Amino acid sequence: MSDVYVVGADLIKFGRYPDRTPAQLGAEATLLALDDAGLNIGDVGALYAASTFNAASMIAQQILFQIGQTGIPCVNVSNACAAGATAFREAFIAVKSGLYDVVVAVGAEKNPAGMLSAGNSEGPPPEGLFGSGTMPALFAEAGVIHSAKYGTTMEQFAKVSVKNHHHSTMNPKAMYQKETPLDEVMASEMIAWPLTKLMCSVNVDGAAATVLVSARKAKELGLGRAVRVRGSALASDPWESRNGVLMNTNSVTRLAVATAYEMAGVGPEDLNLVELHDCFATAELLHYENLGLCGEGEAGALIDSGDTALGGRIPVNVSGGLLSKGHPIGATGVANIVEIVMHLRGEAGARQVAGARLGLAHVLGFGVGVGAAGVHILEKA
Incomplete structure (x- = not known):
């Protein structure tokens, strides 16, 4: 082959x-x-x-x-x-x-x-009966669970938006190219706690x-x-005993990335940059751990460290991410790969990750109660 x-x-x-x-x-x-x-x-x-x-x-x-x-x-x-x-x-x-x-x-x-949802399910709609069927509420709940378990704060989630909006100012193809200081992110309209409007991806x-x-x-x-494709993985949600109301936002990504790392023969420590699915600010922190960029419960400390910002140890979403570049649903997975390719070629302009040789692109999709994740690892030829 x-x-x-x-x-x-x-x-x-x-x-x-x-x-x-x-x-x-x-x-x-x-x-x-x-x-x-x-x-x-x-x-x-x-x-x-x-x-x-x-x-x-x-x-x-x-x-x-x-x-x-x-x-x-x-x-x-x-x-x-x-x-x-x-x-x-x-x-x-x-x-x-x-x-x-x-x-x-x-x-x-x-x-x-308007706001996008996971689609309609058969029988009574879950909205208002079992928490919420909307995507902001789903990822807000996932963030709250992380907070309860590890002490992650609203400020740490909000820092994801500050970082990605800053990155977008260097991307001429991003929808928005505007700085959003921490106090502005936290004071914007509340959508689903702890997610404010500036912590939600752009439609x-x-x-x-x-x-x-x-x-x-x-x-x-x-x-x-x-640019060589070193690893390519696609996974669907595995069956697991879990809460039948709140979808697991983590397991399908962990399954896909394990396959991609194995195919590529590399680990997270080998990566120079990552474009991941920051549909909401909480999601980015969850995926730090899902992709192995840090240990369990360490995502809050990782965003605080500055390591995932341009110039840091492992820059994440230097394009501006879904939060600022935008999230045209069917195009996002390809766009994340395009961003990685630009950096590996040394053609990303002001946001170029210096010396980039290996990058990872990730997306996560949800339907009604089930998910799909794609992970691709790319290498400078």
């Missing part, structure tokens, strides 16, 4: 695009990634397109309708927030198997307005794309800007 390399990666500026379709956004991102690779749609053997709200419209075929219908296989992927990582993993498998030399993975989304439209190629094709194109 072939090694797999990313030779093209890009995304559009995240924001609101009322006059454009999801496929048009995805087409723009795909063309950007192809241009970055020095290829065109005629070179592509297959295309995997991720979207959560738009996948049923055959978004992959609609993207090709915009940029060139070459008759290649198209696969439409919907897997909640893990959709983009799922499309990337399927593209990785398609190349690694030897079936194709060049494959595109693209995520594109136009999020509906935006967006698209991101990557071009994956075989080792043979990578050598033909030149390895100077190529």
